[in-house]
Amino acid sequence: QIIFIPREVAASEARVGASSDSVKRLVGLGFDVIVETGAGLGSRIADAEYAQAGATIGKASDAARADAVLKVRRPTEAELKGYKAGAAVLATMDPYGNEASVAAMARAGVTAFAMEFMPRITRAQVMDVLSSQANLAGYQAVIDATYEYDRALPMMMTAAGTVPAARVFVMGVGVAGLQAIATARRLGAVVTATDVRPAVKEQVQSLGAKFLAVEDEEFRAAETAGGYAREMSKEYQARQAALTAEHIAKQDIVITTALIPGRPAPRLIAADVVATMKPGSVIVDLAVERGGNVEGAVAGEVVTTANGVKIVGHLNVAGRVAASASLLYARNLYAFLETMVDKETKELAINREDELVKATMLTDAGRIVHPNFAGKVE
Ligand code: NAD
Numbered sequence: 001q002i003i004f005i006p007r008e009v010a011a012s013e014a015r016v017g018a019s020s021d022s023v024k025r026l027v028g029l030g031f032d033v034i035v036e037t038g039a040g041l042g043s044r045i046a047d048a049e050y051a052q053a054g055a056t057i058g059k060a061s062d063a064a065r066a067d068a069v070l071k072v073r074r075p076t077e078a079e080l081k082g083y084k085a086g087a088a089v090l091a092t093m094d095p096y097g098n099e100a101s102v103a104a105m106a107r108a109g110v111t112a113f114a115m116e117f118m119p120r121i122t123r124a125q126v127m128d129v130l131s132s133q134a135n136l137a138g139y140q141a142v143i144d145a146t147y148e149y150d151r152a153l154p155m156m157m158t159a160a161g162t163v164p165a166a167r168v169f170v171m172g173v174g175v176a177g178l179q180a181i182a183t184a185r186r187l188g189a190v191v192t193a194t195d196v197r198p199a200v201k202e203q204v205q206s207l208g209a210k211f212l213a214v215e216d217e218e219f220r221a222a223e224t225a226g227g228y229a230r231e232m233s234k235e236y237q238a239r240q241a242a243l244t245a246e247h248i249a250k251q252d253i254v255i256t257t258a259l260i261p262g263r264p265a266p267r268l269i270a271a272d273v274v275a276t277m278k279p280g281s282v283i284v285d286l287a288v289e290r291g292g293n294v295e296g297a298v299a300g301e302v303v304t305t306a307n308g309v310k311i312v313g314h315l316n317v318a319g320r321v322a323a324s325a326s327l328l329y330a331r332n333l334y335a336f337l338e339t340m341v342d343k344e345t346k347e348l349a350i351n352r353e354d355e356l357v358k359a360t361m362l363t364d365a366g367r368i369v370h371p372n373f374a375g376k377v378e
């Protein structure tokens with residue numbers, strides 16, 4: 001059977017659905033792998049490297065022969081036209097708010113898997129694209145902040161004088177926030193962090209940063225069974241905002257990463273708080289694509305406020321470290337695909353009763369099958 005790796009059509013997407021390592025593994029499973037020419041260029045993987053790993057270099061129209069397509073973004077309608085009915089398509093599908101695209105995938109007859117719906121259970125950790133990409137986004141947020149910040153992060157004591165250490169505050173300490181803390185610490189910043197989940201406090205401290213939050217009863221009960229944050233009460237949010245506002249005024253760099261599953265991102269920093277920061281301070285809003293944590297953040301832009309604070313709202317932040325992001329993403333896709341391969345026939349044999357398949361499968365055999373979308377569109 002054939003697996004196809006397309007070149008991503010979105011100009012802003014430098015990542016790719018396979019690495020030379022994952023190609024080698026796919027070939028090892030018994031597949032013929034076709035990589036569209038130039039697919040890896042944005043991630044510094046040359047055609048020759050894929051070829052050496054055992055792939056054939058092809059063109060976009062080779063998608064029509066594929067039994068599975070491994071990609072980064074949801075296929076466009078034009079791409080879908082080129083796929084054969086029954087092909088498995090693995091990608092980050094971003095289906096909420098894009099129900100028409102889900103319907104298009106059903107009409108195309110592909111079996112589409114939304115990788116971001118992978119359950120966060122031990123067996124699926126190696127397939128967790130949210131974690132692999134959020135980790136790099138957290139790292140890159142610090143690099144982006146440092147780039148916009150016109151001073152050094154570490155304290156430097158030199159014969160010519162002392163450069164003070166930068167103060168970095170991380171708001172929201174999930175996968176991205178933890179990596180942001182670790183990265184800022186490695187660069188020598190003085191780091192503080194906040195979150196509404198109490199379990200985070202120890203993790204923050206173990207990374208050598210200080211934890212700051214209103215630690216009342218609501219806070220102690222704020223974690224859901226799945227390990228995610230709840231939306232906090234208006235009262236809690238107000239008290240937390242007052243506490244953090246005072247702190248933010250003294251920071252050089254603030255990185256926000258707060259998300260709540262199924263809800264818009266919580267607003268953590270109001271414009272009047274941004275206005276209290278020193279000129280030249282930098283805020284990076286990693287939640288900007290989900291509505292933003294920071295008032296005044298603009299998706300895809302670096303905004304400078306009237307008082308000289310830069311608010312960074314880059315899109316696809318993991319894609320800004322594309323080579324590293326693709327390496328991990330490709331491994332995530334491979335790991336999931338491998339669970340769907342019959343080891344004897346060496347062919348795809350999707351077990352529709354498997355919990356990973358149930359959680360991620362959006363469309364199958366011409367229908368929308370995911371419970372969150374079935375019956376709502378078509
Ligand atoms: P996320 O991206 O959903 O949210 C980022 C962070 O924002 C979270 O820590 C959340 O608590 C925080 N937040 C939400 N509202 C906030 C507010 N008002 N103020 C401050 N912070 C706020 O989170 P994530 O990175 O996906 O991680 C969520 C949890 O899942 C973590 O406990 C993580 O360790 C866990 N996790 C488990 C697995 C696994 O078991 N396989 C894999 C990845 C993550």
